[in-house]
Amino acid sequence: MLHLVTLGWHVEVALPAHALQGTPLGAAMAPLFPQARHLMFGFGLRRYFAHPDPGLPELLSGLAPGPGAIRVIGLHRPPPELFGAGSVVALPVTEAGLADLARFLWDELDRDAHGRPRRVVTDPGVRGAFFEATARYDLGYTSNTWAVLALRQAGLPVDPAGVVLASQAVARARAAAARVA
Structure with missing residues (x-):
């Protein structure tokens, strides 16, 4: 089961940690989150998203x-x-869909010459681990667009075109969940 989690204006994708076992993404994340049952991934503008207390x-x-x-x-x-x-849309996916999503997430991480994801240095108060993304953020490719694209990569019947707002991402995820149920 895959989950789309809405956090107000922003959505993220959560999947079971065991779905990443045996993948490069799982190998990179397991030491950081050894007790996690689920891992939640989100995308955003680096200078805003990784800021400990973003203001105006x-x-x-x-x-x-x-x-x-x-x-x-x-x-x-x-x-x-x-x-x-x-605040959560549950989306049934196949094992192959989870594997495809793991590949997508791995490909979205910018990596160094040794193949390790590049960490973004953050203040201690920032929740989660941040990594440099291969994609650039802009108003036409937001966190919400990215999350719906991740759902499509997992084999779900969603179209990320035109998704900018969290409400649009949630509506598309709910429609996809209804179609695959």
């Missing part, structure tokens, strides 16, 4: 394109328990 200057910086970042958070309980059923 960081918010306004989102109007200009810039380097992206991928945030990973380890979850010890299922997303519906942590965020509430109203």
Whole structure:
């Protein structure tokens, strides 16, 4: 089971940690989140997303394109328990879909010459681990666009075209969940 989690204006994708076993992504994340049952991935504008306390200057910086970042958070309980059923869309996917999603997420991480994801240095108060993304953020390719693209990579019947807002991402995820149920 895959989950789309809405965090207000932003959505992220959570999948079971065991789905990443035996993958390069799993090997890179396991030491960072050894007790996690689920890993949640999100994309955003690096200078805003990885800021410990983003204010108006960081918010306004989102109007200009810039380097992206991928945030990973380890979850010890299922997303519906942590965020509430109203903030989570459960999406059934196949093992092949989870494998395709793991490849997509791995490909979205910029890596160094040794093949390791490049960490973004953050203040201690920032939740999760941040990594440099291969994609750039802009108003036409937001965190919400990225999350719906991730769902499509997992084999779900969603179209990321035109998705900018979290509400659009959630609506497409709910429609996809209804179609595959």
